[in-house]
Amino acid sequence: MEEVSAVSRRRLLVWAAGFVLATSAMAALGLLAYQADRAQMLKCRAKELTSAGALKTAEIAAWRRERLTDVARFARGPTLIRAIEGKNSADLHLMLSVNRKGGIYEDVLLVTSNGKVLGAALDPLQHLPAETTRAVAEALASRQPVLSDFYTNALGLAYIDAVMAVSNAEQEACALVLQCNASKRLYPLLQAYPGSSASVESVLVRRDGDQMAHLSCLRHQDNQAMSLKRPLPERQLPTMRAILGRQGIYTGTDCRGVQVVADLRPIPDSDWFLVTKGDEAELLGAVREHALIFASIILLGILLTAAITALCFRHRQASLYRSLYHAQREQAVANAKYLASERAAQKVLADSESRLKALISHVPGIVFRCGTDSYRTMQYLSANCRALTGYDAEALLDNSKLSYYDVIHPDDRQKVWDAISAQVKHNTPYAVEYRIVTVDGSVKWVWESGSAISDSADKTHRLEGVIHDITARRLAAERETELMAQAHQTQRLEALGRMAGGVAHDFNNALTVIIGNAEWLQDSVKTTEDHQKSIEAILQASHRAADLVNRLLGFAARQISLPRAIQLDETINRLTETMNQMLGSRIHLRIQMDTPPWPVMMDPGQMTQVLVNLVENARDAISGEGTVTVTLENMHLDGTADETADIVPPGDYVCLSFRDTGCGMDDETQAKIFDPFFSTKSSAPDMGMGVAIIYGIVKQNCGFIRVTSQPNQGTCFSIYLPRHGQLAPTVTPDSESHPPTVAIPAAKQEGATILLAEDEPTLLNLTARLLTSMGYTVLAAEHPTEALRLARDFKGEIALLLTDLVMPTMNGAVLCETLLRERPTMKRIFMSDYAANITAQQGVLPADAPFLQKPFTRDQLNTKVREVLSGKSA
Numbered sequence: 049m050e051e052v053s054a055v056s057r058r059r060l061l062v063w064a065a066g067f068v069l070a071t072s073a074m075a076a077l078g079l080l081a082y083q084a085d086r087a088q089m090l091k092c093r094a095k096e097l098t099s100a101g102a103l104k105t106a107e108i109a110a111w112r113r114e115r116l117t118d119v120a121r122f123a124r125g126p127t128l129i130r131a132i133e134g135k136n137s138a139d140l141h142l143m144l145s146v147n148r149k150g151g152i153y154e155d156v157l158l159v160t161s162n163g164k165v166l167g168a169a170l171d172p173l174q175h176l177p178a179e180t181t182r183a184v185a186e187a188l189a190s191r192q193p194v195l196s197d198f199y200t201n202a203l204g205l206a207y208i209d210a211v212m213a214v215s216n217a218e219q220e221a222c223a224l225v226l227q228c229n230a231s232k233r234l235y236p237l238l239q240a241y242p243g244s245s246a247s248v249e250s251v252l253v254r255r256d257g258d259q260m261a262h263l264s265c266l267r268h269q270d271n272q273a274m275s276l277k278r279p280l281p282e283r284q285l286p287t288m289r290a291i292l293g294r295q296g297i298y299t300g301t302d303c304r305g306v307q308v309v310a311d312l313r314p315i316p317d318s319d320w321f322l323v324t325k326g327d328e329a330e331l332l333g334a335v336r337e338h339a340l341i342f343a344s345i346i347l348l349g350i351l352l353t354a355a356i357t358a359l360c361f362r363h364r365q366a367s368l369y370r371s372l373y374h375a376q377r378e379q380a381v382a383n384a385k386y387l388a389s390e391r392a393a394q395k396v397l398a399d400s401e402s403r404l405k406a407l408i409s410h411v412p413g414i415v416f417r418c419g420t421d422s423y424r425t426m427q428y429l430s431a432n433c434r435a436l437t438g439y440d441a442e443a444l445l446d447n448s449k450l451s452y453y454d455v456i457h458p459d460d461r462q463k464v465w466d467a468i469s470a471q472v473k474h475n476t477p478y479a480v481e482y483r484i485v486t487v488d489g490s491v492k493w494v495w496e497s498g499s500a501i502s503d504s505a506d507k508t509h510r511l512e513g514v515i516h517d518i519t520a521r522r523l524a525a526e527r528e529t530e531l532m533a534q535a536h537q538t539q540r541l542e543a544l545g546r547m548a549g550g551v552a553h554d555f556n557n558a559l560t561v562i563i564g565n566a567e568w569l570q571d572s573v574k575t576t577e578d579h580q581k582s583i584e585a586i587l588q589a590s591h592r593a594a595d596l597v598n599r600l601l602g603f604a605a606r607q608i609s610l611p612r613a614i615q616l617d618e619t620i621n622r623l624t625e626t627m628n629q630m631l632g633s634r635i636h637l638r639i640q641m642d643t644p645p646w647p648v649m650m651d652p653g654q655m656t657q658v659l660v661n662l663v664e665n666a667r668d669a670i671s672g673e674g675t676v677t678v679t680l681e682n683m684h685l686d687g688t689a690d691e692t693a694d695i696v697p698p699g700d701y702v703c704l705s706f707r708d709t710g711c712g713m714d715d716e717t718q719a720k721i722f723d724p725f726f727s728t729k730s731s732a733p734d735m736g737m738g739v740a741i742i743y744g745i746v747k748q749n750c751g752f753i754r755v756t757s758q759p760n761q762g763t764c765f766s767i768y769l770p771r772h773g774q775l776a777p778t779v780t781p782d783s784e785s786h787p788p789t790v791a792i793p794a795a796k797q798e799g800a801t802i803l804l805a806e807d808e809p810t811l812l813n814l815t816a817r818l819l820t821s822m823g824y825t826v827l828a829a830e831h832p833t834e835a836l837r838l839a840r841d842f843k844g845e846i847a848l849l850l851t852d853l854v855m856p857t858m859n860g861a862v863l864c865e866t867l868l869r870e871r872p873t874m875k876r877i878f879m880s881d882y883a884a885n886i887t888a889q890q891g892v893l894p895a896d897a898p899f900l901q902k903p904f905t906r907d908q909l910n911t912k913v914r915e916v917l918s919g920k921s922a
Contacts, residue, residue: 063364067357071350078346082339086332093309093331094297097248101311101324104250107237109316115210115228116193122147122156123193123212123224132158132214132222137167144169147226152233154207157225158214161188166222183211184223195318198230198263206230206263238264238322247308248326254319255291262287263320286310290321299328413494413516416452420472420500420509422465423451427510436494436517438487457483457491464496468511472500481518493522533719559903563590564814567906590903611654611749613647613772616680616702619655627676630663635670640679645702647772654745661742662706662765669710669763679705683768696752700771707764713757721755742767800847800917801825803874805835805863807855815850818906819913832858839867846874848917850900853880875916879904 122128128147131139144156148169156169163181176184183196196209210226228234238250252263283289284300290312302308302325310325414437415430429441443449456464460482471478477499483491498513566586620639628637666676680702687698713721722743742765746753750770757763802824806812809830816828827842829835832855839846849867851860864876879900900912 063357063360067353070353070357074346074349074353078342081342085338085342089332090309093326094311097309097311097324097326098297100248100250101313101322104237104324105313105315105322108234108252108320108322109318111234111237112195112315112318115195115208115226116212118147118149118153119210119212119224119226120193122226124215128224129214132166140167141169147224152228154227154229157227159184159223159225161185161221161223177207180209180211180225180227183209184225187211187223188213188221205232206235208234235264245326245330247330248324251287251323251325252315253287253291253321253323260285260288260291286312286325287321287323290314290323411514413514415514416498417510417512418452420511423447423453424511426452436486436492436515437484455484455486457485459483472509472511475500492517493519559590561810561814563587563903563905564818566590611649611651613649614652614655615647616645616655616704616769617641619652620659620678620680623656623659627659627663630660631667631676634673635667636673636675638675638677640677641681643682645680646682646700648702648749648769649772650749650769654749658742658745658767661739665739666706666708666710666763669708669712671711674709676709677705677707679703679707681705682771685768695754696768701752701768702771704767704769705764706767707762709762712759712761712763713755714759718755718757722753799823799825801827801842801844802848802850802913803827803829803835803839803842803846803867805829805832805849805851805855805860806879807831807852815909818909819850822910822913824913831856832860832863835863836866839871846871848913849874849876850913851876851878853878877912877916 125143128140128143131143140158144158144167147153147156154170157176158166158168159176159180160166161184163176163184165176177196177199179197179199183194187194191213193210193212196211198206198208200206206229208228208230210228211223213221213223238252249266250264251266253260254263255261283292285303286298286300286308287302289298289300294312295314296312298310298312300308300310302310307328308325309328309331310323312321312323314321411430411432414433415428416426417428419425419427425447426441426444427446429444431441433439433441433444437444437455439450439455444452444455453461464480464482467480468478477497479495479497481493481495484494485491494515495518496513496515498511500509501512502509566583569583620641624637624639631637663676666674670676683701683703685696685698685701721739743753746767746769752768754766754768755763756766802819804812804816804819804826806815806828807830812828812830816826819826827835827838827846829838835851846867849864851863853860855863860878860880864878867874868876875898877898877900879902898912898916900909904912
C-alpha cells in the first residue's frame with residue numbers, strides 16, 4: 049500500500065504540472081494568435097494602402113500627362129498659329145476659348161517671354177504669378193511642354209499651369225499657358241479613398257530646397273496647400289521619408305505625433321511624391337476586439353482543463369490498482385511476443401539476404417569485397433566472376449588457389465595499386481581501368497569502381513565495389529581513333545592536292561614561256577657553242593620540270609581527261625602483254641574475272657597509267673620470284689562491311705584488286721604511301737609520284753582506293769570505281785571514230801590568219817611571235833571580248849581559232865561556239881595547263897576537240913596547227 053500511495057503522490061504532482069503546462073500553453077497560443085492576427089491585419093491594411101497609392105499614383109501621372117499633352121497639341125495647332133500670325137484678336141480669342149476644353153482649364157493665355165499677356169480666353173491677368181513666369185521661360189528655352197509649380201490665388205485656391213512654346217510664330221517668341229484649378233481638378237483625386245475611414249488620406253509632397261512642402265491639404269489641419277512645410281531633419285515623418293527616396297510600406301509617426309501606416313511612392317516623370325497613410329489605431333481597431341475574444345476562449349479553456357484534469361486524476365487512481373493486478377500477466381504475454389518477434393526478425397533477415405544475392409547476380413560484372421593488402425585478398429565475389437575471368441569465385445576467395453592480383457595483367461598491376469592506394473589514402477571513391485588475363489589466356493579490359501570501408505568493430509579497412517567488362521567499349525574507342533586518323537589523312541591529301549594543282553597552274557604558263565623563248569633563242573640568234581649548250585640545258589631542265597608538273601597534276605586530280613564509258617576487262621586484256629613484259633620472267637601475272645564487269649566512266653589513258661604504275665610498284669616490291677594477281681569483280685556495297693564502310697559509301701562499284709607477294713609495308717609507311725615524293729626507294733629518278741598519281745586519278749574519277757599490307761606479307765591495292773548507268777560501246781583503237789573532215793575544206797597554211805586568245809600577256813606575246821615566224825598572220829587578243837571584236841572587225845577569212853580554255857568572263861569553249869555561228873568554216877584548237885572541270889563529260893571541252901597541253905614546245909605548236917589546218921584533226 050505504501051508503494052501505491054507513493055505512486056499516487058507522484059501522479060498528483062505529474063497531473064498538477066501537466067495542468068500548469070496546459071494553461072501556460074493556452075496562454076502562449078492566445079498571445080501568438082493575437083500577434084498573428086495583428087500581423088495579418090497589418091498586412092491586409094498595408095495591401096489596401098498599397099493598392100490605393102498605386103491607383104492614385106497612376107491617376108496623378110495620367111493627369112500630368114494629359115495637361116502636358118493638351119498644351120503641346122494646342123501650341124502646335126496650325127489654326128492657333130495662323131491666328132497669331134494674322135494678328136486677328138477675335139480669331140485668337142476664339143482659339144484660346146476653344147482650348148479651354150469645355151471649362152477643364154480655368155483660363156488659356158498667350159504670353160510673351162517677358163511676361164506680357166498677348167491674349168486670354170477670359171479676362172487677362174494683370175500680373176502673372178512667379179511660378180507661371182518661370183515655367184514660361186523654361187518652356188521657351190527647352191521647346192518642350194512644362195508644368196509650373198503650385199501657386200494659390202487671392203481666394204486660397206491652388207493652381208498649376210501647363211506651358212508650351214508656340215511653334216512657328218513669326219512675331220515675338222510666345223508660349224501658351226493652360227491654367228488648371230488644382231483644388232477642383234487634382235485634389236479630388238487625392239481625397240477620394242476606396243473605403244470608409246476617418247484617418248486614411250493621400251498627401252502630395254515635394255522637396256523645396258532644404259524643406260519638405262505639402263502640395264495638398266491635410267484632413268486634420270486647416271492649412272492650405274504649399275503653406276505647411278517641414279525641415280528635412282525630421283526624418284521620422286512618412287512624407288519626409290518619401291522625398292528622401294523611401295518607397296513601399298513605412299510605419300512611423302506623422303506631424304501630429306500619431307503612429308501611422310503609410311505607402312510611399314514617387315509620381316513618375318515629376319518631383320512629386322504621394323504618401324497614402326492612415327492611423328494605425330484605426331486600421332488595427334478590429335485586432336483589439338479579436339484579443340478580447342481570444343482571452344475569453346483561453347479562460348474558458350483553462351477552466352475546462354482544470355475540470356478534465358481532476359476527473360482524469362480520479363480515474364487514474366481507480367485504474368492504478370487494476371494495473372497492478374494485470375502487470376504480471378502482461379509481462380508474461382510481452383515475453384512471449386518478444387520471442388515470436390525475434391524469430392520473425394531472423395526469418396526476415398534470411399529472406400533479405402537471399403533477395404540481395406539474387407539481385408547481385410543480375411548486376412553486370414563482379415560485385416566484390418576484398419582486403420587492402422597487396423594481394424587484394426577477396427572476401428566476397430558475386431556469381432558473375434566465372435563469366436568475366438573464367439575462374440570460379442571459390443578459387444579467388446581468401447586466395448585459395450590464386451589471388452586476384454595474379455589475374456591483373458602484369459603491366460597494369462603497379463598502376464592499379466598506385467591508383468587505389470592514392471584514393472584510399474584520401475578516403476575518396478576510386479575508379480581505374482586495367483587489363484586482366486582470363487583462365488584461357490585472353491586479355492580483357494575492365495573498369496573497377498569502389499571505395500574504402502572502415503569496420504568500427506575491429507578497426508580494419510576493406511574495399512567494396514564493382515568490376516565491369518569494357519573490352520567492347522575500348523575496341524570501339526580504338527576503332528573510332530583509327531577512323532579519325534584515316535579522315536585526317538584524307539583531308540591532308542586533299543590539301544596537298546589543292547596546293548599541287550595551284551602551283552602547277554602558274555608553273556605551266558611560266559614553263560611554256562621559258563621553253564618557247566629558249567627555242568626562239570636557239571634558232572634565231574647566232575650564238576657561240578657555249579651559249580647553245582646553255583640553251584639546251586635550259587630546255588632539258590624545262591622539260592623535266594614540265595614532266596614533274598604533269599605528275600603533280602596527276603596527284604592533284606587536275607589532269608585534262610576525256611572520260612567515256614569503258615569495260616575494264618577489255619582494258620586489262622589489251623595491256624596483259626605489256627604488263628608481263630614489265631614484270632619479267634620471275635613474276636607471274638594472274639588475272640581473275642568471274643563475271644563481265646559493269647561499265648565505268650573513265651579516260652582509257654588514265655586507266656592505262658594506273659595499271660602501269662601499279663605494275664612498276666609491284667615489280668619493285670618483289671625481290672625474287674613472286675606473283676601479281678589482278679581481280680575484277682562487281683560489288684554492291686550497303687555500308688555494313690567493316691572493311692569498306694569507313695572508306696566507300698554505299699552503292700554499285702567495280703572493284704579492281706591488285707595484289708602482290710612483295711615485301712609489304714608497316715603502318716607508318718602506309719600512312720605516307722599517297723604523299724607526293726614519298727618513296728621507299730632511293731634510286732628512282734621520279735621517286736614518290738607513282739602511287740600519288742594513282743590516288744589523284746582515282747579521286748578525279750569519283751572513285752576510292754584502299755591499301756592493306758603487312759611486312760613480308762605483300763600488298764593489295766583495292767580501287768572502287770562507280771558503276772556507269774548504261775553499257776559502254778565496245779571501242780577499239782582501230783575503230784575509234786572522228787568527225788568527218790570533208791565537211792570543212794582544209795585551209796591554206798601559207799599566210800593563213802589565226803585568231804589567238806590568251807589571258808597571260810607573256811604567253812600571248814610568245815605564241816604570237818612563234819606563229820608569225822611560222823608564216824601565219826596572227827590576231828592576238830588578251831581577253832575574250834577583244835577576240836570577238838577582232839574577229840568581227842577583220843574582213844578576211846580566219847582559218848583557225850587558238851584559244852585558252854580558262855579565261856575571265858568567258859571560257860574558250862563558249863568563245864569558240866560564239867565565233868563559229870559567225871564563221872562556220874573556222875577551225876579551232878584549245879589549249880590549257882589544267883582544269884578540274886574541263887572534260888568532255890562535263891560539257892566544257894567539246895568532245896574530240898583538238899587540244900594542246902601546256903607547256904608546249906614550238907614543234908608541238910607547229911605540228912598541232914598544221915594537223916588542224918590540213919584537216920587531219922577535228
